[in-house]
Amino acid sequence: MTAFLWNLMLALLWAAMLGNVTSENLLTGFVIGFALLALIDTQHGPSRYGTQAWNVVRLVAGVGWDVLVANVRVAYEIATPKLHTRPAIYRYDMEARTDAEITLLTLIVTFAPGTLALEVSEDRKAIYVHVMFATTREAFCQELRERVEIPLLRALR
Structure with missing residues (x-):
């Protein structure tokens, strides 16, 4: 799965955990997911x-x-x-x-x-x-x- 799809899933998960799916929560989840995915090392080296x-x-x-x-x-x-x-x-x-x-x-x-x-x-x-x-x-x-x-x-x- 591409990193972008993972990022979308993390944003949805974040909003679901907060119990309120709003554009603000989705955006916050997307930013947090982006930061996590950008920092994670993959099997083939750092994430691009x-x-x-x-x-x-x-x-x-x-x-x-x-x-x-x-x-x-x-x-x-x-x-x-x-x-x-x-x-x-x-x-x-x-x-x-x-x-x-x-x-x-x-x-x-x-x-x-x-x-x-x-x-x-x-x-x-x-x-x-x-x-x-x-x-x-x-x-x-x-x-x-x-x-x-x-x-x-x-x-x-």
Whole structure:
């Protein structure tokens, strides 16, 4: 059974022991179960559950911050009379290989205002991205790799 299912079972057990199944008790039980499962050593070494969960939290927080910054930048562009856009289309060579990794990467890129994943190359090693505020291709690729792809792959692998 996966650690997540164990965590859900521990949360339900916690709420049942308290005799009151409320969202607060379930959340408390989930947090306590998470802490226990993250600290437990398995037969094959330390549990990866805590590390994976932390990587997911970091990915969500990073993407959330990037979306907020992109929204402010696009809103400023719309609200001011002078255009500051420098649109471009860049080829980004991915480290992502599985369908899930490629799909999530393109969705995250498209989710942020000012960027749009246009196409995945036929060899599935690159995506073409339209950007509203172009820098150099190298700077864009480095930022996308560091801010999105590496955290995504850490969360999925």
